[in-house]
Amino acid sequence: MSGLFLRTLREDPADAEVISHKLLVRAGYVRRVAPGIYSWLPLGMKVLERVEAIIRDEMDRIGGQEVHFPALLPREPYEATGRWTEYGPALFRLKDRKGADYLLGPTHEELFTLMVKGETSSYRDFPVTLYQIQNKYRDEERPRAGILRGREFVMKDSYSFDLTDEGLDASYARHREAYLRIFARLGLETQIVSAMSGAMGGSKSEEFLATADSGEDTYVRCPASGYAANVEAVTTPAPPDESVADKPEAVVYDTPDTPTIETLVDHVNGLGLGRTFTAADTLKNVMVKTRLPGAAEWTLLGVGVPGDREVDMKRLEASVAPADVALLEDADFAANPFLTKGYIGPVGLAKNGVRYLVDPRIVTGTAWVTGADEHGRHVVDLVAGRDFTPDGTIEAAEVREGDPSPDGGGTLVAARGIEMGHIFQLGRKYADALGLTALGADGKPATVTMGSYGVGVTRAVAAISEQHADEKGLVWPAEVAPYAVHIVIAGKDPAQAEAATGIADGLAAAGLDVLLDDRKASPGVKFADAELLGMPTTVTVGRGLANGVVEVTDRASGDRREVPLDDVVAELS
Amino acid sequence: MSGLFLRTLREDPADAEVISHKLLVRAGYVRRVAPGIYSWLPLGMKVLERVEAIIRDEMDRIGGQEVHFPALLPREPYEATGRWTEYGPALFRLKDRKGADYLLGPTHEELFTLMVKGETSSYRDFPVTLYQIQNKYRDEERPRAGILRGREFVMKDSYSFDLTDEGLDASYARHREAYLRIFARLGLETQIVSAMSGAMGGSKSEEFLATADSGEDTYVRCPASGYAANVEAVTTPAPPDESVADKPEAVVYDTPDTPTIETLVDHVNGLGLGRTFTAADTLKNVMVKTRLPGAAEWTLLGVGVPGDREVDMKRLEASVAPADVALLEDADFAANPFLTKGYIGPVGLAKNGVRYLVDPRIVTGTAWVTGADEHGRHVVDLVAGRDFTPDGTIEAAEVREGDPSPDGGGTLVAARGIEMGHIFQLGRKYADALGLTALGADGKPATVTMGSYGVGVTRAVAAISEQHADEKGLVWPAEVAPYAVHIVIAGKDPAQAEAATGIADGLAAAGLDVLLDDRKASPGVKFADAELLGMPTTVTVGRGLANGVVEVTDRASGDRREVPLDDVVAELS
Incomplete structure (x- = not known):
C-alpha cells in the first residue's frame, strides 16, 4: 500500500447521496471528471476488470462471440432506423472536420445489424x-449517483440473430440464464421484472433489477404469484363491461368552489342524490400534448383516469413513446379556448376532435362524475359507451401497493431497484429497416429476427457497492474484490513486518491477490482503511505475533479469530 | 469454423493500399464503419486482446498502475494548457445538452496531471x-491504411511522475526497456529514433518505429555509428565559419530567363567569372507564413536553403510547431509588393523587416548566388555575415541519403517505419500549467516532472501484419496469433473428422487455442483460408490418416512434415 496510487478520504463527497457513490469515492476507486463522467483509479480498475471477466466468461459459455464496435459512429445507420432523431437531446452529436455528422453510440443495434448483414x-x-x-454515451439530463447513472459508461451489449421466432425464443432464454449466472457471480441480488421495450421497438422484454432502496426504478411484485414488473410495464386489469340500460341519466349540476376532487366529491354528496360518491367515482381528465420525434407540431391528448389516482408521468411517457409528452401550458389553453380548465369533460373533447384515451378501468357501462365543459359545472352519471366513447385506453394512472396483480394472483407491493440488465426480443424492426435477410433452407430469403441484451458494467460496480456496504465501508463479494486478502502490519516491530511479508508471499504463491498495508501509519488509520476498502478477509499481524498468532477478520460478518501464524496461509489458500 | 462469425474475402478491398489493410479485411479481422473508424470481428478481437495483455504485463512489470480515464472530456483542462486551441481541427469537439464544451481525448496529459495532483x-x-x-480520437485529415492511421484507435498511454530530473531519467529508461520487451514479444522489428517532441512540449523524446516500407514515417540512420532519427529530428551539422576578408565583392547581374536553379547556374557559369558554380552555391529563399494557434494574423517568414535542396515541409512544420505554416499564395505576394517572385533575396527581406531563417550550412563567410530583389536580376558573392545577417537558423531543408550523420560517425541512409511507440520527457510543462507540486523531504514544495509514453495498440495489430505476411495471407507470431493451431479436415471421410476432433480436444486440454475447420467446403478453400488467416501451425487431417499420419505445416516457413497421429498432440503441446 505504500506504493499503491491511493488516497482514502474521511469525508463524503459533497455531491454524493447514495452509499455506493460516497464509498467508491472515499475509498479511492473512482474520481469525478465532469458531471456523469468518471475516472477509474487502480482499485476500481481491478473490480471493473473482474466484473468484465465474469461477463465475458458467461457470454462465451452461451456461444457469444466477442466483437468491438467504434463509439464514434456515422449518422447514416441511425438515420435509417429513425433513432438519430428519436434519441433527442440524450444523443451526443458532433461533426468531423469535413462537416459530416457523427454520434457517440448509445447502443449499437444498427451497427450489429449491418455487420451481420455484411458477413x-x-x-x-x-x-x-x-x-x-464497450463505452456507451448518453447525455443524461440529470446524471446522478456517481457511476450509477453516468454519461460515459461501460456496457456489455449483445445481439442474437435467428431465422425463426422459436430460435429467438431460445436465444432469449439462453441470455436470461446467462444473466442469472452473471448476477449471482457478481453477488447481486436481482429481481426479474417485465418491462416496456420503449424506444427500442420489439416485443418481449424483461429487466434485471438489483434490489436497492436507492434505485431509480420502481417496480411492483405480487408476493403470492411471483409476478413482477417495472411500473411502466404494469397492465391494469379491466373490469367486465357493465350494462348501460339500467344507468341513470347524465345530469349537469352547478358545482361552484370545487377546485379539487375532494371538494367535488363533497359537493356531489351534498346534492341529495341518495348515493354516496367517492373519488374513485370521478373521472379526471388530464390534458397533455404529444409530439413524434422530428415532428414540428404538438398534438393535444386528453387522458382520463379515475379521480382517486394521479397520472404517473413515467408511465404516460412509456405509453406514448417514442413520442414526447408534456403538460399543457397557459398558452396552450389560450390557443384552445374550448378547454375549460378544471371542468374538462369527455363530451367537449369529442366535440372538438381531441383524441381521448382512458385508463382501462373506464369500461363500457361505468358511470362517472366529470367535467361538463362549462366553468363551475360538472356532470353526474356520464356513462362510458353511452354518453361518451373514448378513442382507446392508455396505461397512465399511478400503480399502487394493494392494486390487484395483472395475473390475478394477488395484490401488488412496491419496491425499488437499479436496472442492471435488460433483455429484449427486438424482432425484425432493425432487420427490416436495414435489409438484413438470409437465404433460407427452402431457397427463399427470410428476414432475420433479433434479440438485444445489455448489462451495465460500470453500473454493476456501483450496484454491488450498494448491496454490499455498511457504515464503515465497502464489503466486496469474493469474486469481484480487488484483493482477496488485506494484510495489516499493526505495529512497528520489525518482526511483524517480516511475518506479514511472509504471509503475503505465501498467499501470492497460492494464487491469491494480496494487499499489504506496509505504510507508516497508525493502527487506527490502517484498520479504518481496511474496513473502508472492503477486501473479504483481513489478516492483522500485531501483538499476538509474540504468541505465534495473527488475527483473521471476515469483513462481511465482522467475525474475528486468532490463527497460528504457521497455519494462516494454508487456511486462507 | 462452421460456427465462427467469419467471412473471408477473395478480393482486396477497393480502398486498401497496404498489405495489412488488405489482409486484415480479407481475412475477416476488421471491418470499416466510416473513414478511419473500424469494427473488430472475433478473430481481430483475439489478436487485440493478446496485444493488450502483453502491454499490460510489461507495464505492470515496471511498476505501472492501471487506471482508466473517460474519452469524453471537459474543455477546461485542455484550455489551461492551451491544447484546446493548439490541436486545431484534429480535435473532435462537441457540446453537451447544456451547451458546455467537450472533446474526445487525443491524449490525456492534462487528466493524468490533475489526477496525480488530487491524490x-x-x-x-x-x-x-x-x-x-483506452480509446483515443484524432480527426485526421487523411485517415489511411485501415487501422494503421485511424480516427478512433486504442492506445496504451502512461505517465511517470517524479520529483527530480534523475528520477525522470530513470522512469524514462524503465519505459524504454519495457517498450523493447513489448515489441520483441509482439514480434515487431523496431528501430529507436530520436524524435521531435512537437506540440507536446518537453525535451528528450524517442520513437519506436516498426520497420516497414509502407510506413508513413521516414527516418535516417547511420550504419557506421548507429545514429538514427526521425527526419524531422535530424540536426544539420554546421560547417565552420569562414573568413569574410578574402571574399569577392557582391555583384548584381542581369539573369533573364532563369526560372529554375538549373538555368540560373548555367547562366552564371556563362558570365565568365573564372569559377564554376553548382546548385549548392545558390541560396534559395522560400517564402512562407506562420501563425500561432489562436492568433488571427499570419506572419511572413523567409526560409533560406542551399539551392540544391528542397524545403521539406514536414521538417519545416516540426521546426515552427506549435505554429501553423503555409506557403504564400498570390494574394500574399500582391499584399507585399516588395517580394519579387523568383528573385527574392536576403537584402530585400531585411530591408522590409521580414524574419529570415536559414539552413545551418549558411554560416558566416559563405558566399551565395541569390535573388537581387529585382525582376530578372541575381546577385553573386552575397556573403553571410557581411552582406546579410539572418535572424537565425532553421531545420527545413530536406535530409538526403549520403548526408553526414549529425554525430560525425558516417553518412546517413534513409528508411521508412510505422510509429509504434513514443517516449517523451515532458518535464514540468503540464505540472506548471496545472499546479502539480509536492512537498519535498526538505519541507519545500517542488514541481513534479513528468514523462509521457505511448504505444499504438490497434496500430500494433496492423504493424505486425505488415511485417508478418506474404502473398497468401497473414503469418501471426506465436504470442499474438488468435489460435495456436489451425486444424483442417481435408476430406469427407468421417474418420478424418473424428481424428481431427480428437487432436483438437487433445491440444485444447494441453492449454492451446485451436481452430478446427469443420466446414463443408472443398480442401482448396480450406487450405487457402488457413493460409489467409495465418495461424502459426496447421494440422491437415487428410488421406495420410489411412497410414496413421497427419501433415503439420509451419505457416512462416511453409515447411510440411508428416507426423504420426498418435504423436501430434504431444509434439505440438
Whole structure:
C-alpha cells in the first residue's frame, strides 16, 4: 500500500447521496471528471476488470462471440432506423472536420445489424450471437449517483440473430440464464421484472433489477404469484363491461368552489342524490400534448383516469413513446379556448376532435362524475359507451401497493431497484429497416429476427457497492474484490513486518491477490482503511505475533479469530 | 469454423493500399464503419486482446498502475494548457445538452496531471507511474491504411511522475526497456529514433518505429555509428565559419530567363567569372507564413536553403510547431509588393523587416548566388555575415541519403517505419500549467516532472501484419496469433473428422487455442483460408490418416512434415 496510487478520504463527497457513490469515492476507486463522467483509479480498475471477466466468461459459455464496435459512429445507420432523431437531446452529436455528422453510440443495434448483414448470406450462418464490452454515451439530463447513472459508461451489449421466432425464443432464454449466472457471480441480488421495450421497438422484454432502496426504478411484485414488473410495464386489469340500460341519466349540476376532487366529491354528496360518491367515482381528465420525434407540431391528448389516482408521468411517457409528452401550458389553453380548465369533460373533447384515451378501468357501462365543459359545472352519471366513447385506453394512472396483480394472483407491493440488465426480443424492426435477410433452407430469403441484451458494467460496480456496504465501508463479494486478502502490519516491530511479508508471499504463491498495508501509519488509520476498502478477509499481524498468532477478520460478518501464524496461509489458500 | 462469425474475402478491398489493410479485411479481422473508424470481428478481437495483455504485463512489470480515464472530456483542462486551441481541427469537439464544451481525448496529459495532483501531497507519494489502455480520437485529415492511421484507435498511454530530473531519467529508461520487451514479444522489428517532441512540449523524446516500407514515417540512420532519427529530428551539422576578408565583392547581374536553379547556374557559369558554380552555391529563399494557434494574423517568414535542396515541409512544420505554416499564395505576394517572385533575396527581406531563417550550412563567410530583389536580376558573392545577417537558423531543408550523420560517425541512409511507440520527457510543462507540486523531504514544495509514453495498440495489430505476411495471407507470431493451431479436415471421410476432433480436444486440454475447420467446403478453400488467416501451425487431417499420419505445416516457413497421429498432440503441446 505504500506504493499503491491511493488516497482514502474521511469525508463524503459533497455531491454524493447514495452509499455506493460516497464509498467508491472515499475509498479511492473512482474520481469525478465532469458531471456523469468518471475516472477509474487502480482499485476500481481491478473490480471493473473482474466484473468484465465474469461477463465475458458467461457470454462465451452461451456461444457469444466477442466483437468491438467504434463509439464514434456515422449518422447514416441511425438515420435509417429513425433513432438519430428519436434519441433527442440524450444523443451526443458532433461533426468531423469535413462537416459530416457523427454520434457517440448509445447502443449499437444498427451497427450489429449491418455487420451481420455484411458477413452472412444463408441459413447456415445462423443462429449467431455477438457481444461487445464497450463505452456507451448518453447525455443524461440529470446524471446522478456517481457511476450509477453516468454519461460515459461501460456496457456489455449483445445481439442474437435467428431465422425463426422459436430460435429467438431460445436465444432469449439462453441470455436470461446467462444473466442469472452473471448476477449471482457478481453477488447481486436481482429481481426479474417485465418491462416496456420503449424506444427500442420489439416485443418481449424483461429487466434485471438489483434490489436497492436507492434505485431509480420502481417496480411492483405480487408476493403470492411471483409476478413482477417495472411500473411502466404494469397492465391494469379491466373490469367486465357493465350494462348501460339500467344507468341513470347524465345530469349537469352547478358545482361552484370545487377546485379539487375532494371538494367535488363533497359537493356531489351534498346534492341529495341518495348515493354516496367517492373519488374513485370521478373521472379526471388530464390534458397533455404529444409530439413524434422530428415532428414540428404538438398534438393535444386528453387522458382520463379515475379521480382517486394521479397520472404517473413515467408511465404516460412509456405509453406514448417514442413520442414526447408534456403538460399543457397557459398558452396552450389560450390557443384552445374550448378547454375549460378544471371542468374538462369527455363530451367537449369529442366535440372538438381531441383524441381521448382512458385508463382501462373506464369500461363500457361505468358511470362517472366529470367535467361538463362549462366553468363551475360538472356532470353526474356520464356513462362510458353511452354518453361518451373514448378513442382507446392508455396505461397512465399511478400503480399502487394493494392494486390487484395483472395475473390475478394477488395484490401488488412496491419496491425499488437499479436496472442492471435488460433483455429484449427486438424482432425484425432493425432487420427490416436495414435489409438484413438470409437465404433460407427452402431457397427463399427470410428476414432475420433479433434479440438485444445489455448489462451495465460500470453500473454493476456501483450496484454491488450498494448491496454490499455498511457504515464503515465497502464489503466486496469474493469474486469481484480487488484483493482477496488485506494484510495489516499493526505495529512497528520489525518482526511483524517480516511475518506479514511472509504471509503475503505465501498467499501470492497460492494464487491469491494480496494487499499489504506496509505504510507508516497508525493502527487506527490502517484498520479504518481496511474496513473502508472492503477486501473479504483481513489478516492483522500485531501483538499476538509474540504468541505465534495473527488475527483473521471476515469483513462481511465482522467475525474475528486468532490463527497460528504457521497455519494462516494454508487456511486462507 | 462452421460456427465462427467469419467471412473471408477473395478480393482486396477497393480502398486498401497496404498489405495489412488488405489482409486484415480479407481475412475477416476488421471491418470499416466510416473513414478511419473500424469494427473488430472475433478473430481481430483475439489478436487485440493478446496485444493488450502483453502491454499490460510489461507495464505492470515496471511498476505501472492501471487506471482508466473517460474519452469524453471537459474543455477546461485542455484550455489551461492551451491544447484546446493548439490541436486545431484534429480535435473532435462537441457540446453537451447544456451547451458546455467537450472533446474526445487525443491524449490525456492534462487528466493524468490533475489526477496525480488530487491524490498526492508529499514526496512519499512519488515516484508513480500510471497507465491506461483506452480509446483515443484524432480527426485526421487523411485517415489511411485501415487501422494503421485511424480516427478512433486504442492506445496504451502512461505517465511517470517524479520529483527530480534523475528520477525522470530513470522512469524514462524503465519505459524504454519495457517498450523493447513489448515489441520483441509482439514480434515487431523496431528501430529507436530520436524524435521531435512537437506540440507536446518537453525535451528528450524517442520513437519506436516498426520497420516497414509502407510506413508513413521516414527516418535516417547511420550504419557506421548507429545514429538514427526521425527526419524531422535530424540536426544539420554546421560547417565552420569562414573568413569574410578574402571574399569577392557582391555583384548584381542581369539573369533573364532563369526560372529554375538549373538555368540560373548555367547562366552564371556563362558570365565568365573564372569559377564554376553548382546548385549548392545558390541560396534559395522560400517564402512562407506562420501563425500561432489562436492568433488571427499570419506572419511572413523567409526560409533560406542551399539551392540544391528542397524545403521539406514536414521538417519545416516540426521546426515552427506549435505554429501553423503555409506557403504564400498570390494574394500574399500582391499584399507585399516588395517580394519579387523568383528573385527574392536576403537584402530585400531585411530591408522590409521580414524574419529570415536559414539552413545551418549558411554560416558566416559563405558566399551565395541569390535573388537581387529585382525582376530578372541575381546577385553573386552575397556573403553571410557581411552582406546579410539572418535572424537565425532553421531545420527545413530536406535530409538526403549520403548526408553526414549529425554525430560525425558516417553518412546517413534513409528508411521508412510505422510509429509504434513514443517516449517523451515532458518535464514540468503540464505540472506548471496545472499546479502539480509536492512537498519535498526538505519541507519545500517542488514541481513534479513528468514523462509521457505511448504505444499504438490497434496500430500494433496492423504493424505486425505488415511485417508478418506474404502473398497468401497473414503469418501471426506465436504470442499474438488468435489460435495456436489451425486444424483442417481435408476430406469427407468421417474418420478424418473424428481424428481431427480428437487432436483438437487433445491440444485444447494441453492449454492451446485451436481452430478446427469443420466446414463443408472443398480442401482448396480450406487450405487457402488457413493460409489467409495465418495461424502459426496447421494440422491437415487428410488421406495420410489411412497410414496413421497427419501433415503439420509451419505457416512462416511453409515447411510440411508428416507426423504420426498418435504423436501430434504431444509434439505440438
